[in-house]
Amino acid sequence: MHLRHFSICLAISICGLSANTTNAQSTPLLPLPDQGKLLATAGVIQVEGAGGAGLVPWAVISGYGSENSYGFNAHVTQLNTQDYQLNTYGVALGICDKLELTLSKQAFSGSLAPLDKLKLSQDVVGVKLKLAGDLIADQDNWQPQIAMGAMYKRDQNVTGLDALGVTQVNQLGAKSDQGTDYYLSATKLFLAQSLLVNGTLRMTKANQMGLLGFGGDLHDHYQVMPEVSAAYLLNRKLALGAEYRKKPNNLSIDHEKAYYDAFVAWFPNKNVSVTLAYVDIGDITVFNPKDQHGWYLSVQIGN
């Protein structure tokens, strides 16, 4: 089967369209993305590559494709604290405003001895399925838009800790170098108040999102972590918000803390978004007790 034909069939089946209503029948090419969603309503891409805000995945499907179409985007994000840097980049595909597929890479590095050569990285494959609700239409009821998702994460080798003889996260106490987070998100837009709120419950074993592996010497079981975001819409193109994300504490070498941020998201058009945030990620490992905070900048391009 041709890849194009398969893609069209996949799109049709996910969209629930009957074969007669789509123009894909008359052409062998994929239909163009329709950019049919309202500006800013697909959120941005969060630090693990999924659609949401800066830290938290939401129940929105990334991309501007409406329920009869699709959208894709690429993003680059950098977070700098006093002693660490996190770079992430990735791609996202949103199909029929129902299914979201994402792929991203996180690269974490240290700049302060003894962690100044530390490099951690992981790959994240994300999938999200919208289950219920319509963010825009449900202004006359309490129904939030609801989605469930999963993030499969896999670590690369640790470098820069040769002095300690450490090349794998397992040597830092982690039980595994790969793991999957499962989450359920509920997002509600109170348009009359220009306010959006999101609550996410995430089942996870990940240490520092997975950068320090999964499970640890203290705990090695799934725990439910709450995450919240709130955003105020200043105008069609600008939103201000804040987030909180609770983290487990599985490793004795890391007194892992919650992540917080305050952000500004700018949507000049449906092809670009820029998010600037001030983030507090807590102290990272017992080798550096200083509370880490700093700037986060994310740029997303797509449709």
Add this chain to the structure above:
Amino acid sequence: MNFFSKTLAGFYVWVAITASSVSGLAQAATLYDDLGQEAGISHIVDETVQQILIDSRIKDGFKETNMKRLASLLKEQFCVLADGPCKYSGDDMKIVHEKLGITSAQFNALAEDLQLAMEKCAVPFTVQNKLIARLAPMKRDIVTVK
């Protein structure tokens, strides 16, 4: 009365005055007022129609439409939705749209044209969102292509 009683009485008087003036304002400031009443709504609808006619995504769908009549009905509808002193004389949204095969993208395109029109008419963003919030649930009756 002692000093304490006088102060308390004065406080109660202040609260009563403030509350009555606030409630007086609250009664006056309906969404209809915030939109500029009849003239304001008329301006918004006329601008929206202009935006629709240059919107390549949806203008063809209005080729057979009597835009003057549409504008007049939209003005009535917005007035009613905004708690204004009007009656809507048009048909039910479901009936009007059921054979038109309107998609989500087309519905959103019209919503964007309304937003652009309200921006042109200098309607504050918070007020724009209040109107859109009242229109948004109509998506269920208007969009028939799922």
